[in-house]
Amino acid sequence: MHVHWFKMRERCGNCGLAIERGERDYFIGSMMFNLVVSELLFAAAFVTTLVVAWPNVPWDFLQWAAPLAMGIAPFVLFPFSKLVWLGFDILLRPVTPDEIPRPR
Numbered sequence: 001m002h003v004h005w006f007k008m009r010e011r012c013g014n015c016g017l018a019i020e021r022g023e024r025d026y027f028i029g030s031m032m033f034n035l036v037v038s039e040l041l042f043a044a045a046f047v048t049t050l051v052v053a054w055p056n057v058p059w060d061f062l063q064w065a066a067p068l069a070m071g072i073a074p075f076v077l078f079p080f081s082k083l084v085w086l087g088f089d090i091l092l093r094p095v096t097p098d099e100i101p102r103p104r
Contacts, residue, residue, distance in 0.1 A: 008079065011101075017095060022099075030081055033081045033084060034077055034078060037077055037081055038070065038077060041073060042066065042070050042073070046062070
C-alpha cells in the first residue's frame with residue numbers, strides 16, 4: 001500500500017479505493033491515531049519495565065531510551081496507522097459506489 005515508507009499510494013492496488021477519502025483534513029485522523037498508538041506503546045513499555053525491574057529500575061536507561069523511542073515511534077508506525085485509520089473511517093462512513101473507479 002505504500003510507495004516507500006513516507007509516501008502512500010493514492011489508491012488501493014486491488015479495489016482502487018482512494019487512500020485519502022476526499023476531505024482536506026482527512027490526514028488529521030491518521031496523525032491522531034498514530035500519536036495515540038505511539039503513546040500507548042510507550043506507556044505499556046514504561047509500566048512493564050517498572051514492574052519487571054522493581055525495585056532496581058534502570059532510571060538512567062529510561063531517561064534516554066524513552067524520549068528516543070517516543071521520537072522514532074510515530075515515523076515507524078506511520079504507514080500502519082494511516083491504513084488502520086482508513087479502516088476505521090470505512091467502518092464509520094462506508095464506501096460509496098462513486099468512490100471506487102469503474103474498470104475501463
